[in-house]
Amino acid sequence: MLVKILLPKRANREWRRLLSQITLVRPMKPFASLSLAFMQEVSKVLMIRERSLNSELKKLTHWTNKAHLMKIYQDYKAKRQDRFLLPRGVVLHFTPANIDSLFVYSWFMSLLMGNSNVIRLSRNKSPQITLLLEVLNNVLSQKRFRPIQERSLIVSYGHQQEITKELSQRCHVRVIWGGDQTIREIRAVSLPSRAIEIVFADRFSIAAIKAETVLAASAREVNKLAKNTYHDTLFFTQKGCFSPKLFFWIGKKKAINNAKQRFWSAIEKLASQEEIDWPKGIGIARMTTGYRYAAEGIADELSTVSTKFPYRIHLQKVKKNLREIHSGGGIFLEAEKTSLMAILELIVPKDQTLSVYGFSGHELKRFASQLSGYGLDRIVPIGQASNFQVVWDGYDLFTYFTREVTINALKER
Amino acid sequence: MNIEHLFTNHPYLLKAEKKQKLLANLLWKLSLQHKNHCPPYQRILEALPVSSSPTDRIEDLPMLPVRLFKTREFRSVPQGSVIRILQSSGTASQIPAHIYIDKRTLELAAKAFLSVIGSAVEKKRFPVILVDTTSPIQDENTINIRNYTLQAWKHCSSDFLLLLDEAMNIKWKELDAFLKKTGGERLVLFGFTFIIWQHLYQPLVKRKLRLNLTDGILFHAGGWKKIKEHAKDSKAFKRNLTKQLGLKKIYNFYGMTELIGIAFLECERGHLHTPDFADIVIRDPDSLKSLPKGRQGLIQVFSPLARSFPGHSLLTEDLGEVLGEDDCPCGRNGKYFRVYGRMSWAEIRGCSNTYAYQFYGRSNSKKECL
Numbered sequence: 001m002l003v004k005i006l007l008p009k010r011a012n013r014e015w016r017r018l019l020s021q022i023t024l025v026r027p028m029k030p031f032a033s034l035s036l037a038f039m040q041e042v043s044k045v046l047m048i049r050e051r052s053l054n055s056e057l058k059k060l061t062h063w064t065n066k067a068h069l070m071k072i073y074q075d076y077k078a079k080r081q082d083r084f085l086l087p088r089g090v091v092l093h094f095t096p097a098n099i100d101s102l103f104v105y106s107w108f109m110s111l112l113m114g115n116s117n118v119i120r121l122s123r124n125k126s127p128q129i130t131l132l133l134e135v136l137n138n139v140l141s142q143k144r145f146r147p148i149q150e151r152s153l154i155v156s157y158g159h160q161q162e163i164t165k166e167l168s169q170r171c172h173v174r175v176i177w178g179g180d181q182t183i184r185e186i187r188a189v190s191l192p193s194r195a196i197e198i199v200f201a202d203r204f205s206i207a208a209i210k211a212e213t214v215l216a217a218s219a220r221e222v223n224k225l226a227k228n229t230y231h232d233t234l235f236f237t238q239k240g241c242f243s244p245k246l247f248f249w250i251g252k253k254k255a256i257n258n259a260k261q262r263f264w265s266a267i268e269k270l271a272s273q274e275e276i277d278w279p280k281g282i283g284i285a286r287m288t289t290g291y292r293y294a295a296e297g298i299a300d301e302l303s304t305v306s307t308k309f310p311y312r313i314h315l316q317k318v319k320k321n322l323r324e325i326h327s328g329g330g331i332f333l334e335a336e337k338t339s340l341m342a343i344l345e346l347i348v349p350k351d352q353t354l355s356v357y358g359f360s361g362h363e364l365k366r367f368a369s370q371l372s373g374y375g376l377d378r379i380v381p382i383g384q385a386s387n388f389q390v391v392w393d394g395y396d397l398f399t400y401f402t403r404e405v406t407i408n409a410l411k412e413r
Numbered sequence: 414m415n416i417e418h419l420f421t422n423h424p425y426l427l428k429a430e431k432k433q434k435l436l437a438n439l440l441w442k443l444s445l446q447h448k449n450h451c452p453p454y455q456r457i458l459e460a461l462p463v464s465s466s467p468t469d470r471i472e473d474l475p476m477l478p479v480r481l482f483k484t485r486e487f488r489s490v491p492q493g494s495v496i497r498i499l500q501s502s503g504t505a506s507q508i509p510a511h512i513y514i515d516k517r518t519l520e521l522a523a524k525a526f527l528s529v530i531g532s533a534v535e536k537k538r539f540p541v542i543l544v545d546t547t548s549p550i551q552d553e554n555t556i557n558i559r560n561y562t563l564q565a566w567k568h569c570s571s572d573f574l575l576l577l578d579e580a581m582n583i584k585w586k587e588l589d590a591f592l593k594k595t596g597g598e599r600l601v602l603f604g605f606t607f608i609i610w611q612h613l614y615q616p617l618v619k620r621k622l623r624l625n626l627t628d629g630i631l632f633h634a635g636g637w638k639k640i641k642e643h644a645k646d647s648k649a650f651k652r653n654l655t656k657q658l659g660l661k662k663i664y665n666f667y668g669m670t671e672l673i674g675i676a677f678l679e680c681e682r683g684h685l686h687t688p689d690f691a692d693i694v695i696r697d698p699d700s701l702k703s704l705p706k707g708r709q710g711l712i713q714v715f716s717p718l719a720r721s722f723p724g725h726s727l728l729t730e731d732l733g734e735v736l737g738e739d740d741c742p743c744g745r746n747g748k749y750f751r752v753y754g755r756m757s758w759a760e761i762r763g764c765s766n767t768y769a770y771q772f773y774g775r776s777n778s779k780k781e782c783l
Contacts (some may be wrong), residue, residue: 268640281756283699284711284730288478294460295453295485305475306701 228383
């Protein structure tokens with residue numbers, strides 16, 4: 001049973017001892033100044049290495065900087081008012097392999113609420129994760145951050161349910177960042193009776209673009225839209241649950257055709273400029289997926305005989321099961337509707353993010369007001385789908401990472 | 414031109430230009446036939462932005478990635494005409510492919526197979542020792558590729574012996590009797606590579622027994638991965654088997670479930686050969702452009718035998734390389750090539766594992782998120 005300790009980097013410590021220590025030491029306070037200082041320091045150190053950061057890590061740098069932390073602190077205080085919110089204790093996180101920075105968000109969100117944290121990382125480490133661990137370990141080794149170091153543990157291990165069991169027995173909150181299969185596996189391991197669990201299951205995301213707005217936009221704006229789309233989809237090879245895979249074009253037929261032209265030309269131009277690091281065998285994957293959609297009668301037009309990116313699949317019918325067939329990797333499903341409201345009935349609970357372009361606030365509010373009974377947890381502008389938010393997948397994480405103590409005896413003399 | 418004319422005693426006569434024209438023509442007609450009788454195939458062709466047209470080059474024909482047969486039914490004949498559903502081998506949780514076979518396809522496959530094997534054995538009927546065991550028949554209509562292959566061999570034989578019992582042990586008495594019975598005749602042995610190594614070679618070595626099958630020929634298929642550690646390489650495999658069995662000829666062949674009836678036999682020079690009625694093209698794994706000889710890429714296979722399912726032009730996931738055409742020192746015409754094994758997929762990362770799951774099932778994929 002090999003458990004590798006990734007953080008804190010201290011010699012000669014057995015993971016079980018570190019785990020014991022974490023469960024015994026008292027948690028910190030919500031928004032403790034030391035926690036804030038720690039995160040700001042991480043932000044600073046990351047900024048120094050700005051040149052070696054990709055845009056995902058740059059976003060993390062901004063999320064952890066003083067200005068942003070102060071902003072979410074203000075939001076938190078407004079929500080909290082004069083209630084007594086305390087940490088739950090030890091939070092155990094299982095983070096996915098596809099989004100490098102996610103373990104930091106999960107950890108920090110929980111730490112801001114005062115919790116101590118144990119994180120299990122995938123054994124497959126990307127260069128970005130290695131960089132992050134290096135920075136985190138460096139900052140944590142500073143003497144002043146000792147209290148945080150004593151309340152943090154990052155490990156990685158193979159498929160050993162026994163270890164998951166040991167970790168789960170010591171936690172107060174278990175967070176599982178997807179997918180459905182992982183959730184099933186980990187749920188088989190029981191939790192202490194008072195512990196709670198947060199799960200992020202398989203999700204699907206879509207986009208809606210208003211044709212009229214694309215047509216009226218300047219070339220610069222269209223290029224920006226392309227760049228934003230690129231960021232939210234291709235950057236993660238479309239594997240993020242927030243990455244739009246199905247694009248709804250809204251408007252009249254002619255406008256849509258012209259808008260598509262402008263949009264896809266801009267994407268193609270961008271693709272030729274950027275060096276996309278596709279996984280091996282992406283060609284066959286795209287082709288098989290496209291052919292499958294066609295064979296099932298879901299798609300009536302494929303953009304290429306071969307595998308050329310962007311791989312566009314035109315939908316004849318927007319069938320519910322098309323979500324399970326999509327394999328990511330630069331495949332764009334497209335459908336047309338005359339109004340935004342028309343896509344409501346096509347939305348299922350599995351749908352998470354709707355990325356939009358070209359709609360007025362009024363149109364979006366009207367749309368959102370009708371969402372009850374359908375899916376979607378968030379509506380964002382295209383380009384911000386990957387922005388991590390405190391409220392994710394419908395969970396207000398600050399609330400879940402907190403326990404509230406109510407005192408009704410205050411007025412007594 | 415009837416395809417059966419190509420099932421000769423020595424199906425390696427056609428040279429490039431003639432072969433291309435002939436096959437392209439046959440395969441084009443077959444594409445149309447499948448288009449008209451297999452609705453999902455038709456839907457795929459109609460969704461493509463460029464429609465295909467009659468051509469003299471096989472590489473211009475539309476192709477299907479083999480994975481598609483794992484996702485749904487592709488059948489070009491009425492349900493009632495299907496006499497067999499061939500199931501590709503798969504590990505416990507891997508989704509198998511299903512190939513729908515009718516009488517005509519089965520017939521052609523048997524004849525094609527006999528043509529290739531017969532050309533190597535130089536006889537049309539011969540006694541065969543099958544180095545395998547019977548496996549319980551699960552379903553009357555569904556048959557897995559292992560059993561199907563054994564059946565194909567039985568069909569070529571004048572007499573056969575199933576060498577192993579249910580526990581995969583050699584039936585020594587039966588072997589003895591069979592050798593006596595067929596004494597003098599040229600004997601053929603067939604088995605899957607790892608089974609031959611594990612359950613024929615090893616037991617002989619253990620018993621310190623050597624057979625003297627001087628006029629015998631051993632055919633094996635199934636890849637080297639499983640025995641790589643033990644046999645070290647194909648040369649060592651051949652050497653050791655020759656020593657233990659007294660054989661003069663050992664032939665490896667490459668085939669697949671979706672390409673029933675087609676065996677790409679390895680020649681005396683160690684090259685795999687395309688027979689007159691089949692061909693291959695190598696493609697770049699990402700752009701899928703066809704590659705010239707000497708370049709490694711995905712193997713696309715062509716077979717005019719696939720009548721009941723659209724398996725006449727398939728993109729496999731095996732990596733290979735064309736070594737030459739019409740000029741192999743062994744004297745056979747046609748393309749000759751090498752297979753390097755399955756393409757390995759890059760790490761599949763994702764919150765949801767639908768990508769890997771739909772292709773690999775659970776056991777082969779990198780476990781999602783962990």
